[in-house]
Amino acid sequence: MNRKTRYLLGTTLAVPALLAANVVSAQDAAAPAEADQPAATQDASTIVVTGSFIRGTSEEGVLPVDVFGVDELSQRGIDSPLEFIKTLPSVGPVLGDSNQYAAGGSQGVGSINLRSLGRERTLVLMNGQRFFPEPGDGAADTNLIPMFALQRVEVLKDGAASTYGSDAIAGVANFITRTNFEGVEVAGNWQFVDGSDDNYQASILVGKNFGSANIMVGAGYQHRSELPATERDFTQRPYEVNPSGWSPLNNPGVYLPQTATGISLAQPGIDGNLLDACNSLGGIEVPISSFQTCRYSYIPFVNLIEKEDRYQVFGQLTVDLSDTLSFRADALYSHTELPELGYSPSYPVTQSPRGPGTSSRFIVPRSNPNYQNFIDTTFGPGSLPDLASAYSVIVLWRPFGSGGNPLDPRGAGEGGAFNDAWRISGGFEKELSNNMRVNLNGLFLRSNRTAYSMDFVSDRLQRALNGLGGPNCNTLTPGTNGCQYWNPFISQSPGNAALGLNNPAYVPGSENSEELINWVRQRNGTNGFEELWTADLVVSGETQIGGMDVGYAFGGQHRQSTFVSQPINRFSDPDAYPCAVDGDRSCLDDPTDNLVPVGAFSFLGNYPSANLTQSINALFAEVKVNPTPDIELVGAVRFEDYGNPVGSTINPKFSARVQATDFLAFRGSIGTTFRGPLPGDLSPSGASFVTGINAINNEYRATDSGGNPDLDPETALTYNIGAVLSAGDLTFSVDFWTYEFEGQFADLPFQQIANAVAPGTSGTQLVDCSSPFTQYITFQGGQCTQGVTIARDIARIRTQTVNGPDVTTRGLDFTLNYQRYFGDVVFNFGANATYVLEYKFDAFEFNGLQFDNGYEASGWANYGRDPGTVSKWRGNAFASLGFEPVTLTYNVNYISGVDDNRCYNRDTGALIDPCAVTEFGGTNFGRRIGSFMQHDLLTSVELDLGGLDVTLNGGIENVFDRDPAGARLEYGYDPFIGSAIGRTFRLGTKVRF
Numbered sequence: 001m002n003r004k005t006r007y008l009l010g011t012t013l014a015v016p017a018l019l020a021a022n023v024v025s026a027q028d029a030a031a032p033a034e035a036d037q038p039a040a041t042q043d044a045s046t047i048v049v050t051g052s053f054i055r056g057t058s059e060e061g062v063l064p065v066d067v068f069g070v071d072e073l074s075q076r077g078i079d080s081p082l083e084f085i086k087t088l089p090s091v092g093p094v095l096g097d098s099n100q101y102a103a104g105g106s107q108g109v110g111s112i113n114l115r116s117l118g119r120e121r122t123l124v125l126m127n128g129q130r131f132f133p134e135p136g137d138g139a140a141d142t143n144l145i146p147m148f149a150l151q152r153v154e155v156l157k158d159g160a161a162s163t164y165g166s167d168a169i170a171g172v173a174n175f176i177t178r179t180n181f182e183g184v185e186v187a188g189n190w191q192f193v194d195g196s197d198d199n200y201q202a203s204i205l206v207g208k209n210f211g212s213a214n215i216m217v218g219a220g221y222q223h224r225s226e227l228p229a230t231e232r233d234f235t236q237r238p239y240e241v242n243p244s245g246w247s248p249l250n251n252p253g254v255y256l257p258q259t260a261t262g263i264s265l266a267q268p269g270i271d272g273n274l275l276d277a278c279n280s281l282g283g284i285e286v287p288i289s290s291f292q293t294c295r296y297s298y299i300p301f302v303n304l305i306e307k308e309d310r311y312q313v314f315g316q317l318t319v320d321l322s323d324t325l326s327f328r329a330d331a332l333y334s335h336t337e338l339p340e341l342g343y344s345p346s347y348p349v350t351q352s353p354r355g356p357g358t359s360s361r362f363i364v365p366r367s368n369p370n371y372q373n374f375i376d377t378t379f380g381p382g383s384l385p386d387l388a389s390a391y392s393v394i395v396l397w398r399p400f401g402s403g404g405n406p407l408d409p410r411g412a413g414e415g416g417a418f419n420d421a422w423r424i425s426g427g428f429e430k431e432l433s434n435n436m437r438v439n440l441n442g443l444f445l446r447s448n449r450t451a452y453s454m455d456f457v458s459d460r461l462q463r464a465l466n467g468l469g470g471p472n473c474n475t476l477t478p479g480t481n482g483c484q485y486w487n488p489f490i491s492q493s494p495g496n497a498a499l500g501l502n503n504p505a506y507v508p509g510s511e512n513s514e515e516l517i518n519w520v521r522q523r524n525g526t527n528g529f530e531e532l533w534t535a536d537l538v539v540s541g542e543t544q545i546g547g548m549d550v551g552y553a554f555g556g557q558h559r560q561s562t563f564v565s566q567p568i569n570r571f572s573d574p575d576a577y578p579c580a581v582d583g584d585r586s587c588l589d590d591p592t593d594n595l596v597p598v599g600a601f602s603f604l605g606n607y608p609s610a611n612l613t614q615s616i617n618a619l620f621a622e623v624k625v626n627p628t629p630d631i632e633l634v635g636a637v638r639f640e641d642y643g644n645p646v647g648s649t650i651n652p653k654f655s656a657r658v659q660a661t662d663f664l665a666f667r668g669s670i671g672t673t674f675r676g677p678l679p680g681d682l683s684p685s686g687a688s689f690v691t692g693i694n695a696i697n698n699e700y701r702a703t704d705s706g707g708n709p710d711l712d713p714e715t716a717l718t719y720n721i722g723a724v725l726s727a728g729d730l731t732f733s734v735d736f737w738t739y740e741f742e743g744q745f746a747d748l749p750f751q752q753i754a755n756a757v758a759p760g761t762s763g764t765q766l767v768d769c770s771s772p773f774t775q776y777i778t779f780q781g782g783q784c785t786q787g788v789t790i791a792r793d794i795a796r797i798r799t800q801t802v803n804g805p806d807v808t809t810r811g812l813d814f815t816l817n818y819q820r821y822f823g824d825v826v827f828n829f830g831a832n833a834t835y836v837l838e839y840k841f842d843a844f845e846f847n848g849l850q851f852d853n854g855y856e857a858s859g860w861a862n863y864g865r866d867p868g869t870v871s872k873w874r875g876n877a878f879a880s881l882g883f884e885p886v887t888l889t890y891n892v893n894y895i896s897g898v899d900d901n902r903c904y905n906r907d908t909g910a911l912i913d914p915c916a917v918t919e920f921g922g923t924n925f926g927r928r929i930g931s932f933m934q935h936d937l938l939t940s941v942e943l944d945l946g947g948l949d950v951t952l953n954g955g956i957e958n959v960f961d962r963d964p965a966g967a968r969l970e971y972g973y974d975p976f977i978g979s980a981i982g983r984t985f986r987l988g989t990k991v992r993f
Contacts (some may be wrong), residue, residue, distance in 0.1 A: 007883070009608070025860055041782045048174050049154060050154040051172065052161055052553075052634070052636075053540055053620075054622055058861075059077040061515075062655035063156060063165070064722060064735045064737075073949075074990075075880060075938070076891055076985060077543045079189050080201075081143060082948060085110070085111075085142060086893075087876050089834035089876060090115060090157050090813060091112060092112050092115065092116025092117075092976070093112055093867075093869055101163045102975045105451055107341060108308055108338045110143030110144075111136050112124060112140070112173050113170075114170035116867050117867065118450040119139040120138035120676060122169075122172070123140075123173070124142060124175070126175045126176075127175075127328075128441075131175070132144050132334070132447045141421070144312070146874060149177045149216070151179065153173065153174070154174045157735070159653070159739065160653075160722050161671075162620070162653035163620065163638065166616070167671045168673065178207070178216065181208050181216045184205070186205075187203050187990040189518070191957075191981075193227060195264050196225040197226070201223065203220035203221070204220075205217075210363075213317065213318065214319070218312075221311055222309070225305070225307060226303050226305060226306060226307040227981070228304070229304050229971065230499070232963075233979055234963050234973060235304070235973075236300065236486050237925070239295060239920070240920035242972050243928070248288055248293045248294075250402055251399075252271035252283065252294045252489075254269065254271075254396040255271060255378065255387035255392040255394055255423055257267045257269075257385035257391075257392045258393060259378065259389065270378065271490050271505075272372060272505035273377070274290075275505045277504060281403060281499075281501050282499045283295060284301070297411065298344035299970060300496075301342065301343075301344060301404060301405075301410060301498045302343060304980045304981075305339070306338050306342065307340050310337075312332065313334075314331070315332075322523055323431075325431070328426065328857055329427075330425055332423045335418040336636055337416075338417045340413075340414070342408075342415075344412075345411050346405065347455055347690075349375050349398055349603065350602065350701060350702055350795075351580065357780030359780070360393045360394070362465060363391050366390055367484055367871045370487040370491060370492075370510055372386075374767060375389070377491070401490075401491075402496050403493020404498060406514075407514060409937075415452055418449070421446065423443070423444070423446075424443070436542075438539045439536070439537070441538075443534040443535075444553040446530070447530050448529040450527045450528075452525025453523075454522070455601040457598065457601060457602075458582060458600065460520045464484065464486035466495060467479040469486050470483060471515065471518055480611075485513060494511055508788060520632070524571065527568055528563070531561065533558075534557060537555045537668065538553055538555035547831070548627055550623065550624065552623045554620065554944045555619075556618060557617070559617075560612075561950070562612070566609050567609065567617075572607050573606060573609070574599060575609065577599060579599075580600070598702070599688065603894050604690060608687065614679045614877065618639060620637065622634065623635050624868075632657040633654075633656050634708055635653070635654050637653070642676050642713075646713060648714075653669060653875045654669065657669065664725055665723065666722070667720075667722050668720060670718070671717075671806075672716065674714065674715045674716070675713060677707075677745065684708070684844050685706060687705055688702055688703065689705065690703070691703055694754070695759075695760060696760060696763035696791045696792050697761055701797060702796045703797045704799070705747060706798075712803055714741065716739050716740060721736045722736065729820045732816050734812060734813065734814050734815075735813040736812055737810060738808070738810040739807075741808070745801055746804025747800075747851055748851060749865065750799050752844070752851050752865075753851065754777075754791070756776060757773050758791035760803065764791070767784055767789040767882075776798045779794060780795040787934065789940070802846050805854070806841075807841050809833050810834045810836075810838050811836040812837065814833045814834075814835075814875075815832040816829070816830065827880070827881055828880045829877070830877065832875060832877075832908040833873065834861075834873070834874050836858040836870060839857040839858040840855075853907060860898055862901055863969070864902070864954045871896045871977060872896050876891065877892045885943060886940070886941050887939065890935070890938075891937075892934070892935055892936075893934045894931065894932070894934075895933075897965060898928075898929050899927070900915060900929065923968075926966050926968035926969070929966070929973075930965030932962070932964055934962065934979065936958070937955055938954070938955035938986075939953070941953075950989065950992075952988075953987070954985075954988070956983065957985075957986060958979065962978075964978020966983040
């Protein structure tokens, strides 16, 4: 326990220690007639606001809690958890829009990321119990929340580990369902999105009272349509303006003809060059090293928004079993599917049976029936390659490129993601006396996710190039007895379907068969599930001690989690298919640099099986004291034990609120908070991924990750000081908040590892082979040779999870609410804003090496580094005018711009001009990613139609059809600042009877 924790623990326990001995006796004594009871006990039925187990806590009390009613959200046009979360100024980058380059492997998953501290550091609850996690990730999938059943949402913008335990470092979001609902409510919503088949949703909710019991059941369906990138012009910028999203590994590829003895017969040539295939298909011929390559943009083939369907069923039972005993239970099933994820037509080649690396990975023999046409259209009939070549080495290439994937109408690569989740929670509440109660609650949930994309099996691909491909190949004679040749050349493709371009080098009949494609190309992905069991016992009550009103709560919790992950097939399994050649295991026996366990695929890595469990026990206590009616003091402490090897942690918190005048109150809190490592964080084995590496001009390379059994819990000191001003119809609050992190979980930064061994971005700069960081790198060719090896020779980078650098972030929250009646007209105005004063990272050191210098993240894009985009200002405001039966609402959402950190020297902060260099010169595109402001105009009409209560909603979102500011990213914009959807129109209705 560090000194800060000891000090805070002593401070927090000072009041509870004095009170503990008197609580039970005072509880018995404090039972006068009801009229004489203190105000705190009269409000025993008051809801428990998120952040406290003590009843009677006000949302304007000691903690900064924002409460959002479902009616308010409806008037503001918010009909999904994602849309709600994106309006919170205290939230940083969030998932949910299915942008594959921002979401990574979490497409279709929602998140909430308070204070930009990471989605895994915000605890998400439903009815006070934990919500579905993305399996193994530690972060809740907020897209699964049944919006149609909600009553309100409470967001605590303060560390809450002393109350809720791990994962509540940044705060808590509690989604609370309706109670005592009776009747039927049917709702539907349609959003018109230009360039797509629109988005829509429908739900039904039924509630009925049966004496002392209430049953509520409902179902919902939400659909989002695919929005191709080609439907937005700002995604299609020229290579010389935005080089992101343009790859030199294409089809048409670059080939080097050689003799049987390996003598090169010409400079490498672009396939179909004599027919201008590259430019005709939308590519650009550019020099690379001593030859030309055909760069192409894969962005026209992918989507801004993926097709997504979600189905939910929710049920809830509340019943008073007696005057003093009640029971509540709820159950939720949610299914999400994204069956048609659109990827690049195929991934670039980064490894093969010849080892890792991007160049010279595959060989096409002259016996391939498509070879002669390739020679004729690339080097010409009668040329030296025509007369003497025995084969050609594929220098730079991918199986499907500018010509697209022939199995998809638009030429895109295919993938899918499917989530199934079940959650059951229930509990009893027993009134032990008028002033004391006990709650026993239990929870079980299971979250399943299957996700995959398609990649080429490198061994099968080389066999097919040699004429030994296909599921029915049963001979060693190429092209016979069911054995098929793979045509790697651009002659296989009629054209670029995404851009509507024809291929002049196309040879009808030379296409690869669907059977052969499906044999060479396989799914890469995982099946994973996470189960969680929790049991909570909480005793709470109210009493008086020495004339003071006292509220208290204490109890314990047990959590048991299981995480299981399995590769989707044997090709994704490093145990079944560790080396590049099927059946070969020599890469495990002799792991030299050039013979490493790269797995089956030519681009994607593999996923080891995992079966991990974790058992956590906790004890907690909380006391609220009102020394005077104008002063409220709250102390809380939690002990949480993770067992070996993590150990235990104690986290105290102290909060206070003082009503200085009738209109002005001050509040503050200080406490420690923590997050324990997940089982996957502790396991040395991990998955392999691919990512763009800045040092090699953002070309993709494999990164091999792993956990660390020596991880300690990450901890933080948090404090908050604020003021609340209430003057008539006006309420204004301001809060200053700070989080001081120690030992946050972080992966060794692969970008910085690459930068350390090869400073620069061109990819042709020399590698410093004496750098100690080379221990984390596998080089193409088997070794690092000083003065010869260049950055582009980096084949793989190894990383692991460690306790990373200390981090400090602080800022200000502002909230303003005003309501005024003018006769029968009501006017509402609300505004919320967050300003990030500081987000500072200390130097990243591990095992005596400094992986990164410290840096300030606030106001920067933070591409390639944590914590991602951090805008200094985020805010929203709305004004509504209600005159029965109509309500008009005007919304404004604002996110301030950031600077691209890649345009500034990391060490000196000096401007880099230009930001990036292409073969056509420099570009400063996206140096400053501008701010984004969206204006929405909404209307709501309440009607009584023959006993039916009908609400009609309509509106225009992004009224001025503002495009997002440019950023040097694949889509040409930053999805965490601007929106790509553009102006949309919304219609909806809700019928209650």
